[in-house]
Amino acid sequence: MNNYVKIFDTTLRDGEQSPGATMTSAEKLEVARSLARLGVDIIEAGFPAASPDDLEAVRRIAIEVGNPPKGDPDARVPTIAGLARATKGDIDKAWQAVQEAQSPRIHLFLATSEIHMKYKLNMDREQVLDRIAEMVAYASSKCPDVEFSPEDAGRSDPDFLYLALEQAIKAGATTLNIPDTVGYTTPDEFGGMIASIIKNVKGVENVTISVHTHDDLGLATANSLAGIQAGARQAEVTINGIGERAGNTSLEEVVMTLKTRYPVFQLETGVDTTQISRISKLVSNYTGIVIQPNKAIVGANAFAHEAGIHQDGMLKHNQTYEIMRPEDVGVNQSRLVLGKHSGRHALRARLAEMGHALDETDLDKAFARFKDLADRKKIITDLDLEALIADEFYRPRDIFALDGLQVACGTMGLPTATIRLRGPDGKIHTHAAIGTGPVDATYKAIDAIVKTPAILLEFNIHAITEGIDALGEVTVRVQAQNKGAQRTMDAQKEVAYTRVYGGHGADSDIIVASAKAYLAALNKLIVAQMEGDSPSHTDVGVMLVG
Numbered sequence: 001m002n003n004y005v006k007i008f009d010t011t012l013r014d015g016e017q018s019p020g021a022t023m024t025s026a027e028k029l030e031v032a033r034s035l036a037r038l039g040v041d042i043i044e045a046g047f048p049a050a051s052p053d054d055l056e057a058v059r060r061i062a063i064e065v066g067n068p069p070k071g072d073p074d075a076r077v078p079t080i081a082g083l084a085r086a087t088k089g090d091i092d093k094a095w096q097a098v099q100e101a102q103s104p105r106i107h108l109f110l111a112t113s114e115i116h117m118k119y120k121l122n123m124d125r126e127q128v129l130d131r132i133a134e135m136v137a138y139a140s141s142k143c144p145d146v147e148f149s150p151e152d153a154g155r156s157d158p159d160f161l162y163l164a165l166e167q168a169i170k171a172g173a174t175t176l177n178i179p180d181t182v183g184y185t186t187p188d189e190f191g192g193m194i195a196s197i198i199k200n201v202k203g204v205e206n207v208t209i210s211v212h213t214h215d216d217l218g219l220a221t222a223n224s225l226a227g228i229q230a231g232a233r234q235a236e237v238t239i240n241g242i243g244e245r246a247g248n249t250s251l252e253e254v255v256m257t258l259k260t261r262y263p264v265f266q267l268e269t270g271v272d273t274t275q276i277s278r279i280s281k282l283v284s285n286y287t288g289i290v291i292q293p294n295k296a297i298v299g300a301n302a303f304a305h306e307a308g309i310h311q312d313g314m315l316k317h318n319q320t321y322e323i324m325r326p327e328d329v330g331v332n333q334s335r336l337v338l339g340k341h342s343g344r345h346a347l348r349a350r351l352a353e354m355g356h357a358l359d360e361t362d363l364d365k366a367f368a369r370f371k372d373l374a375d376r377k378k379i380i381t382d383l384d385l386e387a388l389i390a391d392e393f394y395r396p397r398d399i400f401a402l403d404g405l406q407v408a409c410g411t412m413g414l415p416t417a418t419i420r421l422r423g424p425d426g427k428i429h430t431h432a433a434i435g436t437g438p439v440d441a442t443y444k445a446i447d448a449i450v451k452t453p454a455i456l457l458e459f460n461i462h463a464i465t466e467g468i469d470a471l472g473e474v475t476v477r478v479q480a481q482n483k484g485a486q487r488t489m490d491a492q493k494e495v496a497y498t499r500v501y502g503g504h505g506a507d508s509d510i511i512v513a514s515a516k517a518y519l520a521a522l523n524k525l526i527v528a529q530m531e532g533d534s535p536s537h538t539d540v541g542v543m544l545v546g
């Protein structure tokens with residue numbers, strides 16, 4: 001049994017389908033690039049049959065991230081996977097999306113639990129076995145790398161599960177992924193299930209066994225690790241554990257457990273763990289899903305020691321209370337990189353080291369933003385640069401763009417905001433509003449111009465780095481206000497009105513950051529309403545019937 005665990009990241013598929021995690025195509029591409037730099041083995045880039053936009057986003061990732069850069073043909077690149085239901089139409093679309101990658105994979109799934117077969121699929125056992133054989137063979141005729149997942153394996157009858165997996169192996173599957181779709185099993189059960197699959201399924205020695213667990217009972221990481229200890233050599237994970245309902249197994253927890261407890265597992269991954277903190281922030285910014293402070297590995301408090309006894313111990317020897325070093329996951333690496341007098345070359349070189357290769361036009365834009373920031377803030381760190389790049393280049397399509405903002409607030413009058421936006425018509429729109437505070441006044445002024453009624457579900461603000469001159473970072477989540485009144489529109493459009501949209505903004509002025517974040521979320525909502533939106537994961541079940 002080999003000692004390498006492949007990391008299959010599904011942040012862009014299972015993760016992106018969690019409420020409010022919708023990302024734009026540009027954001028997905030940037031996350032995929034960061035995942036490749038992180039060193040994951042497989043990126044599940046999306047579900048191409050969901051919509052033409054999803055297909056195109058996966059295709060771009062396959063082309064741009066799934067191939068080595070021109071000057072470095074031997075560079076290690078990740079496999080790019082596309083998800084498909086067990087239908088020819090889905091498989092065709094998945095293949096269309098991933099085929100241009102150097103190493104493409106089709107991942108297809110069909111449920112094998114009694115409850116899913118009876119109520120969702122309306123199929124009996126024979127029909128399910130036949131469909132697996134037919135569709136895995138069909139996918140294998142197109143792509144040499146085919147992964148099969150028996151959905152809801154955690155609640156499937158073991159003997160039937162073995163038959164289903166044998167069918168998939170005979171038809172050409174190269175990876176068998178075992179999902180605990182509803183997060184129901186315990187570590188003993190899940191580890192036992194993987195062990196019994198390895199013992200009982202004919203031909204299993206020729207394929208990779210993979211684990212895919214959900215966190216409904218808070219057991220996702222424990223279950224995945226139990227499966228790995230029992231012999232699985234691929235783990236399906238997401239950054240920050242985002243995903244359906246309570247989420248998926250988080251990449252950082254699995255990878256850091258394998259690393260920190262190496263003597264127990266004696267297993268390795270290809271992940272550069274020093275990139276973890278950076279990609280965790282990127283995903284949180286793009287999705288608007290804030291990381292809970294006490295989240296293992298990536299939470300703001302994960303390496304903070306508050307109690308006096310702990311602080312005293314840490315000062316005497318850091319291993320008294322620290323099992324991992326913060327720098328192992330990239331925390332505290334906000335080095336001083338550039339300052340007011342740094343030039344264009346220095347900025348280009350630092351950005352390239354961070355993985356952002358900008359062309360001349362984009363470098364001009366980044367340099368102008370950098371100089372503006374350097375005038376206001378003495379020390380510019382990697383984290384500041386990351387926020388600046390995200391803000392400048394990975395904002396959702398600007399339907400309305402911020403052109404100017406002025407606020408008056410304090411204890412001596414009514415908080416007032418005057419806002420200037422450039423609209424889709426290219427014209428400048430100005431409005432002033434009063435509110436309970438400067439952010440409320442700003443949002444009211446924006447609402448008056450944008451005229452897309454939205455409910456602000458969540459507003460979060462924090463400082464990116466330490467110090468009074470730190471950049472403020474704001475994430476918001478919004479939803480269409482009139483969602484209940486959309487009964488007459490077609491199903492696709494209705495999704496646009498029920499989804500939650502996240503937005504992110506960074507600036508040394510926190511009211512400006514707040515305005516940018518709100519506009520980013522509203523722009524996503526407006527685009528979705530204009531174009532209709534893609535079906536969510538929940539709709540996939542409905543689409544599967546028949």
Ligand code: KIV
Binds near residue numbers: 014151177180
């Ligand atoms: O949870 C699940 O069952 C899935 C499958 C599509 C693998 O996400």
Ligand code: ZN
Binds near residue numbers: 014179181212214244
């Ligand atoms: Zn899942």
